[in-house]
Amino acid sequence: MEKNEAAEALRVRAWERAHSGYTGDAAILFGRIIHEYPGSEAAADAQKYLDNPSPPIAARAERVTVVDIDISFGQLVALFVKAAIAMIPAAIILGIIGFIAFEVVAALVGAGSGFP
Numbered sequence: 388m389e390k391n392e393a394a395e396a397l398r399v400r401a402w403e404r405a406h407s408g409y410t411g412d413a414a415i416l417f418g419r420i421i422h423e424y425p426g427s428e429a430a431a432d433a434q435k436y437l438d439n440p441s442p443p444i445a446a447r448a449e450r451v452t453v454v455d456i457d458i459s460f461g462q463l464v465a466l467f468v469k470a471a472i473a474m475i476p477a478a479i480i481l482g483i484i485g486f487i488a489f490e491v492v493a494a495l496v497g498a499g500s501g502f503p
Contacts, residue, residue, distance in 0.1 A: 394420055394429035401433065 401416035417433035424430050458466075 390424065391427060391429075394424040394427045397424075398429040398432060401436075405436065 397416060397420050401413045401420065404410075404416060405413035414437060417436050420427075420433040421430045421437075
């Protein structure tokens with residue numbers, strides 16, 4: 388009976404590691420269960436995990452609500468300046484695409500921009 392209790396304790400520890408995102412540690416523990424306690428229920432459970440490991444809970448998508456951002460005023464200004472500089476090439480590209488789209492529609496309708 389003591390052997391089954393030890394296998395069960397090791398299995399619980401392995402599942403805790405797996406659900407905490409430490410899948411490598413869990414795989415080592417499950418391998419140890421299979422080696423030390425062959426034929427036990429814990430070994431069968433360990434083999435199921437090793438055959439088809441489920442993604443750890445930490446890797447699963449979760450909804451998160453941000454309630455506070457701790458950023459200084461200087462860092463916030465620097466962030467906005469970087470964002471404004473990054474928007475310049477995008478605005479130029481969108482302007483070119485818009486101009487081309489306008490010219491195509493104007494040519495189809497029969498009105499032009501007046502450029503020769």
